[in-house]
Amino acid sequence: xxxxxxxxxSYADTPTLLVxxxxxxxxxxxxxxxxxxxxxxxxVVDIEQLVTRGRITLCxxxxxxxxxxxxxxxxxxxxxxxxxxxxxxxxESMGLEAEIISGTGDNQPRGTGRSHVTVLGxxxxxxxxxxxxxxxxxxxGNIDRIFRLAKYPVTAVEFDVSxxxxxxxxxxxxLEAAKHRVDVAVVASGLQRRAQRLVVMDVDSTLIQDEVIExxxxxxxCEDEVAEVTARAMRGELDFEQSLHxxxxxxxxxxxxxxxxxxxxxxxxxxxxxxxxxxxxLGYQVGVVSGGFTQITDALKDELGLDFAxxxxxxxxxxxxxxxxxxxxxxREGKTRLLRRFADEAGVPLVQTVAIGDGANDLxxxxxxxxGVAFNAKPVVREAAHTAVNVPFLDTVLYLLGITRExxxxxDxxxxxxxxxxxxxxxxxxx
Numbered sequence: 467x468x469x470x471x472x473x474x475x476s477y478a479d480t481p482t483l484l485v486x487x488x489x490x491x492x493x494x495x496x497x498x499x500x501x502x503x504x505x506x507x508x509x510v511v512d513i514e515q516l517v518t519r520g521r522i523t524l525c526x527x528x529x530x531x532x533x534x535x536x537x538x539x540x541x542x543x544x545x546x547x548x549x550x551x552x553x554x555x556x557x558e559s560m561g562l563e564a565e566i567i568s569g570t571g572d573n574q575p576r577g578t579g580r581s582h583v584t585v586l587g588x589x590x591x592x593x594x595x596x597x598x599x600x601x602x603x604x605x606x607g608n609i610d611r612i613f614r615l616a617k618y619p620v621t622a623v624e625f626d627v628s629x630x631x632x633x634x635x636x637x638x639x640x641l642e643a644a645k646h647r648v649d650v651a652v653v654a655s656g657l658q659r660r661a662q663r664l665v666v667m668d669v670d671s672t673l674i675q676d677e678v679i680e681x682x683x684x685x686x687x688c689e690d691e692v693a694e695v696t697a698r699a700m701r702g703e704l705d706f707e708q709s710l711h712x713x714x715x716x717x718x719x720x721x722x723x724x725x726x727x728x729x730x731x732x733x734x735x736x737x738x739x740x741x742x743x744x745x746x747x748l749g750y751q752v753g754v755v756s757g758g759f760t761q762i763t764d765a766l767k768d769e770l771g772l773d774f775a776x777x778x779x780x781x782x783x784x785x786x787x788x789x790x791x792x793x794x795x796x797x798r799e800g801k802t803r804l805l806r807r808f809a810d811e812a813g814v815p816l817v818q819t820v821a822i823g824d825g826a827n828d829l830x831x832x833x834x835x836x837x838g839v840a841f842n843a844k845p846v847v848r849e850a851a852h853t854a855v856n857v858p859f860l861d862t863v864l865y866l867l868g869i870t871r872e873x874x875x876x877x878d879x880x881x882x883x884x885x886x887x888x889x890x891x892x893x894x895x896x897x
Contacts, residue, residue, distance in 0.1 A: 577629030718789025737861030
């Protein structure tokens, strides 16, 4: 025998009561309120509870006595007045305040065009919060909910917004973010946000604080020459492949033992270990793609337990660097191609990937991924990416995925997220 699925109740014309309880929080308040309401056989339509600095606000939307299914079954014939008196008496006995508002029906449905707006500030000021809220309103959006994601290393809050398209909201808020020097990320609401299961990062100035070619140049005594080639590339006189070959050529003849020295010089970006550990414990796969060198990215992969790593390879012959790279060049197109390959190998649709980078060389993969994050990036990259983070903590990317600081600390399991970063100094020196 099969049964038909239950039809959800409609409260459109049903008298309802909004019961609000507020005061000093303590264990047993929620249980106590609903134990009190149970005597009146009301139906629970909605519940919301918030605790801020030890003060609780508990809201329960319930059917009025005599109108719910319990009343129809003859469980209670009490009046609304009796319910009001009983709830106020219970609240007073608990040292709480109560407010009960009569009305009809459920909450109004949220509008279409739903988005999550994550705001990162260091600090987050009332002025910037006011500007963000006003900008949301100006687009026709409604703020349905606000909650804090983190208070360390930045203050991160999330606005749930409905009533306006994500692209419109993103454009409007980008202007306010730049004006008030906060980071604002706008992503569409939906299951895909939590379903993003592959994160791929650039390495130089993203996962690590350094530019690896400059570390090699320091050991070769050719920092100025490498800097001049880099400047020419920035001026558009050389493309990435040309500049890579020109800079690597300056390393010709360097003893191959310098690779170990450079590995010890590499410094992780603050929050890098926390980001990777948290993602891994939450079931994500994590990879890196780099215009640098496999001699460093392979060590990163081993050290951090990454799933994927790809970069250029320095040529070595007779114990010396040849001044050439071997194999396919990992440039802008190469990074995009590798993101797609990693996603395919991980069994993750491209729309469920996150890419993080800082340079124009990363724009291809940032735009190809489901979410592209410009991390302390150049202006052209910030403008083209889906969202930007401009604080020096890599693990703030987790907040863009809706992961709270408490979840980070629980998943990380090391205490590093609770006050100090263990990373940010040397990467491969055994710390």
